[in-house]
Amino acid sequence: MTKTVYVLAPNEDWIVDRFVSEWNQDNADIVVKLPEMADVIWLFADWCYDRLPFTLLQNKKVITTIHHIVPEKFNLSEFMKRDSITDVYHVPNIHTYNFIKNLTFKRCVLIPYWANQNIWKQTDTKTALRQKYSIPQDSFVIGSFQRDSEGHNTSLPKLEKGPDLLADAIIKYANTNHFQKPIEVVLGGWRRQYIMSRLKKENVSYRYFEKPDQQTINELYQTLDLYPVTARYEGGPQSLIECGLLNVPVVSRDMGMATQLLPKTSINDDVTLAVPEVPNVHKLILPSGYQDYRNLIQTI
Numbered sequence: 001m002t003k004t005v006y007v008l009a010p011n012e013d014w015i016v017d018r019f020v021s022e023w024n025q026d027n028a029d030i031v032v033k034l035p036e037m038a039d040v041i042w043l044f045a046d047w048c049y050d051r052l053p054f055t056l057l058q059n060k061k062v063i064t065t066i067h068h069i070v071p072e073k074f075n076l077s078e079f080m081k082r083d084s085i086t087d088v089y090h091v092p093n094i095h096t097y098n099f100i101k102n103l104t105f106k107r108c109v110l111i112p113y114w115a116n117q118n119i120w121k122q123t124d125t126k127t128a129l130r131q132k133y134s135i136p137q138d139s140f141v142i143g144s145f146q147r148d149s150e151g152h153n154t155s156l157p158k159l160e161k162g163p164d165l166l167a168d169a170i171i172k173y174a175n176t177n178h179f180q181k182p183i184e185v186v187l188g189g190w191r192r193q194y195i196m197s198r199l200k201k202e203n204v205s206y207r208y209f210e211k212p213d214q215q216t217i218n219e220l221y222q223t224l225d226l227y228p229v230t231a232r233y234e235g236g237p238q239s240l241i242e243c244g245l246l247n248v249p250v251v252s253r254d255m256g257m258a259t260q261l262l263p264k265t266s267i268n269d270d271v272t273l274a275v276p277e278v279p280n281v282h283k284l285i286l287p288s289g290y291q292d293y294r295n296l297i298q299t300i
Contacts, residue, residue, distance in 0.1 A: 003061075004030050005297050006038035008052065010045035015238055016067075020044055022116060027290060030297065035060070040297050042090075049082055057085040061300045065090045067235030068256065069099050070160045079103060088300055090293075092235050093257045109296055112257055113236055114289025115281040120218055120245040129223045135207065139184035142170060143224040143248070145217055145239065147191045154193040162230035162253065167198035169228055169271050174204045178272065179225070186220055188212045221246045228271045231255055244281030251276050 005027075009020035023044075024031050032038045035052055042063045043049050049057065049064070064086040089108040091097045097110045123129075130137055148163035157163045174183045185199060185206035192208060199206050209216060221227075227243050227250050234256035243250050244261060251266055251274035252258040258267050261279035268274035283289075 002030060003039040003298050003300070004032045004037065005040045005042050006032050006035040007042045007044050008035075008048055010048050012045075016045050019113070022114075023290070023293075026287065027294065030294070040300055042297070043082075043086075046082055049085070054085065061087050063088050063090055063296065063300060065092075066096055066100060067092060068096050068233050070233045071099075073160075076103075088296065090296065094259065095233070095255060096235065111292045111296065112260055112284055113238070113241060114286055114293075115241045115245055115284035117245055117285045119214065120221070120242045122222065122246065123219060124222065126222060129219050133186075133207070133220065133223060135186065135223050136182070136184055138181065139205075140173075140179040140181040141184045141186055141223055141225050142173070143186045143188075143220060143227050144192075144195070145188035145212075145220070146237070147189050148195060154191050155197070157194045160231060160233045162232050163195045164198075165230035165232075165253070165271075166228060167195050169230060170199065170204060171202045172272050174202065186223060188217055188220055217242075218246070221248055224248050226251065226276050229253060229256075229258065230271055240279045241281050241284065244279035245285075247278055249276030249278055 007020050007023055009017050011017060035041050035056060040061045040063060044065045046064045046066055062085050064082055066089060083104050086106055089100055089106055091100060091108060091110055092113050097108055100108050135141060144166060146161060148158050148161040170185060183204060185204060187206055188209045190211055196208060221242060227239060227248050229237060229239060229250060229252035231237060232255060236257050240250060240257055240261050251271040252262055253269045253271060254267050261281060263277055265275040266277040
């Protein structure tokens with residue numbers, strides 16, 4: 001008998017909501033709309049577990065996804081509450097896997113995020129898109145699309161995202177003429193005040209697109225020559241997958257899914273020493289990217 005699943009979304013206008021929407025649409029044959037109807041409850045937003053009745057979670061099979069953990073912010077008591085109702089943990093990368101395995105005897109399964117090639121796809125030439133967004137054609141264009149300031153103070157860097165390291169790397173690229181071209185930085189996303197202040201102080205040219213929609217981000221990716229990933233802790237990040245689908249070279253710190261998608265030469269905590277390479281995401285594209293998740297639900 002095929003098992004059914006209810007997937008808990010955070011409804012916070014975040015990447016996890018997009019994941020849940022994609023899953024529900026493409027796996028409608030096993031998805032149910034009410035948790036009471038499901039054989040399996042999938043806490044894709046584990047921090048929202050208390051939105052469901054605790055007794056319900058105790059009486060269902062529960063998959064808990066933990067995307068990433070910031071040790072400095074980790075709450076062990078909250079983890080143990082979730083652990084008491086979890087049957088299987090899902091994590092997207094080896095770093096989260098190793099952290100979780102030291103805390104629980106519950107089964108932990110490593111399955112990377114899927115890559116939606118129907119969203120992130122080539123739309124035009126680099127030349128045409130640089131012209132559209134007024135990005136100099138003769139520049140070496142470096143991109144970063146994320147949030148990197150703390151919520152309570154936009155001038156403070158959100159250290160797990162590594163905006164301090166990103167600014168350090170870009171400034172070093174610029175000061176050493178690393179790419180033998182003038183550098184242009186393309187920033188997207190909310191709360192980029194910290195990195196903008198650093199770049200402005202060093203006279204590094206940048207363009208900022210605040211809260212761009214998905215289509216705009218898709219096109220901005222296609223203007224880039226390099227996407228540095230300088231986060232200290234990440235689940236993916238999604239930029240690795242998006243760059244892989246859009247053929248954008250990446251250098252990355254050793255975090256998140258970097259070792260799953262990039263060669264060793266492209267991974268270095270000093271990203272200025274790494275070799276740019278396009279992440280290999282072909283095994284994650286849809287529909288095959290769903291299969292390991294479907295297998296997990298059926299075998300829990």
